[in-house]
Structure formats: structure tokens, C-alpha cells
Amino acid sequence: MPETHAAAYDSKIEGNVIFTRFDAALNWVRKNSLWPMPMGLACCAIELMAAAASRFDIARFGAEVMRFSPRQCDVMIVAGTVTYKMALAVKRIYEQMPEPKWVIAMGACASTGGMYRSYAVLQGIDQLLPVDVYISGCPPRPEALLAGLMKLQEKISREPSFRNQKPELAEKLEEALG
């Protein structure tokens, strides 16, 4: 967790000011509002829906806004068997998502091809996309998806977001600050 301190001086804004790193603040904003792209391809999508429903309520983690337009999404949840016929469509949707973006491979099929060792099935979506979190299970229960989401949030909170996004500016700043 990023460290925060109350402002040390006495003024009218005391208590409303916190000091933190820019990355920590940015990551905190990002990780608590992950809009998922529900790439539901098989039975995992049913568990994905259950995770969004009232009993498990993915809204508690700020990820309830399932968007069916990739242009509004942060995290693609690949839920199900990716056939070769579907693979390039999944990749195309991923490419339409704006940066920064993450991928969760939900379930055995999306992670490794699962039980489908056959000519028609891509053996893991990580052959096409950079996967951040793999979730085991066939299909995983909604709790597992939520655990995966929390893992992703942890991962996001460790990211050097500013440097990733503006490498030249970050370098200049570091030089200036010595």
C-alpha cells in the first residue's frame, strides 16, 4: 500500500491534503475502476455472469461496468475456449482496447486449451495476447474470478505507470531532480 501522510501544516485545507507518489495515486484510480471486456466464449462466461450478479457482486471491486465496446474497456476477461477461428477476432478486439489494458485468462481453456487438445482449439490465449492473470478451474467459481481480479489489482498497484506511459518525460524529471 502507498504511504500517505496528512499535511503537516496548519491551514484551512488541512486534512484534505495527502502526500503520495504520482504512480500510487494513478494506480489507485486505475485499479479500483477496471472496466471489463467480457470475452465470453464458453461456459466460463456463465460464471462470469454469476460474478457480476448480486450474490458475488463484482461491483465491490469496481469492475461491474461490463462494456461490449472494446474502446471503453480496461481489462479483457477471456472466459472460455478460444478456437482458432475465434482467436484472431479476440486479438482484434484486444487491439481495439485503449492503453493501459490488461488480460485475465479465466479458466483452463483460456489458459492452456484445457481439455480441448485438438486441431481446432488455440492452446492458451497467451499465444496471442499478453496475459496478466491466469485463473484455474473448469469453470472457475465466481470467487476465483474475484480472487484473480484482486491479484490483478495488486499487480496494477505495483506498476510504474508514469514511466510506462511517458518514458521521455520521466527521464527528464529524474535528470532535473538529480
Place this chain on the structure above:
Amino acid sequence: MTTEELLESVRQAFGAKIQRQAEFRGETTCTIAANDLRDIAKFCRDELLFDYLIDITSIDDFGEEPRFEIVYHLYSMPHAVHLRLKLKVPEDAGAVDTVLDLWPTANWHEREIYDMMGIRFNGHPDLRRILMWDGYPFFPLRKDFPLEGLASEMPDVAFTKVTPLEGGPFVTLPSTATSKDREPRAHPPEL
């Protein structure tokens, strides 16, 4: 009409063209020549009221000649009777007349057979692949096609790779036991 009466009328109409006739659990299978398919199918539909084409399946008898078999599963709603028409297709001829004008549902069935087995249908207006993508170079349900697949590449359309099968769920070991020993439930006593 009962099954026997229906079969009798088929025999009267076509006689020797019914090469072989077998019955199993009250359902009849007639083996016919590929050339006679349209005549017999039309007769079955119009005269005997087999108005429902349940399915068309294909079998690869790899190593035998002729190589392929196609099976038409017919059902008559008015008579409540099943009938199967079976025909052999050699690999080099590789084409059967379509029955799409008799039963429109044959459209996608024939496309699937073309996609999976590579058997072509004469007179089909739209014989494209249906499960795999246009341009996929193989016919995956043929016996000489490996389960793990073959690598293929169509840039920006699709690609396939060979699947690693070690430790997988469908890996079988060669065995000298007969299929009756290995798969007892596939061989009920009456067979």
C-alpha cells in the same frame, strides 16, 4: 403405413437398386448406389411422405475402397417411421448429388460434410466451409488427419498450430485387444 409396407413399396419401385437392406432395433437401412440417390430420395419424400431429413452423416472407411459412406436419416411425420439411406462414395469421384431441393435443411448438412470430410455435392449452390474458415487447407474428420492437427497459416484470417498431446485426455495407447474388449458398452449383445 407400417415400416414393412413402406419398404415393400420402395422395393416395388426400385427393386434391384436397393443393394442391401438391414434392420436394427426396428429401423431400416437401405444401401443404394450414389447415382440412384436423387430418384430414391424423391420417391421417399413425395410418395412415402418422408418429409423430415433428420441428419446427413459421413463416414471415412480409411483403407477401404470406396472410401467414404454417406448416411441420410429420414423420418416420416405422418407414418412415424425411420428410414436410413446409405451410399458409398469413392475418394476419386468425390461428389454426390445434392438433396437440397428436396429437403432445404440439407444445405448446411452438406456444407458440414464438405468441410469435415471433403466430399463435394453436385448442384449445391453455396458449398463453402461452415465450421472451419474459407481457405483452411485440410479436412479434419478424415481418418488420416491427426488429432493434434496440422499447422496452417492464412495471414490476418486464421492460423493453426500442432497441439501438444502428451498427457492429454484423448491420448490412446496402441493395443492388441479387440474393440469389443476395449469398449464393451459399444458392443451390446445383440450385435
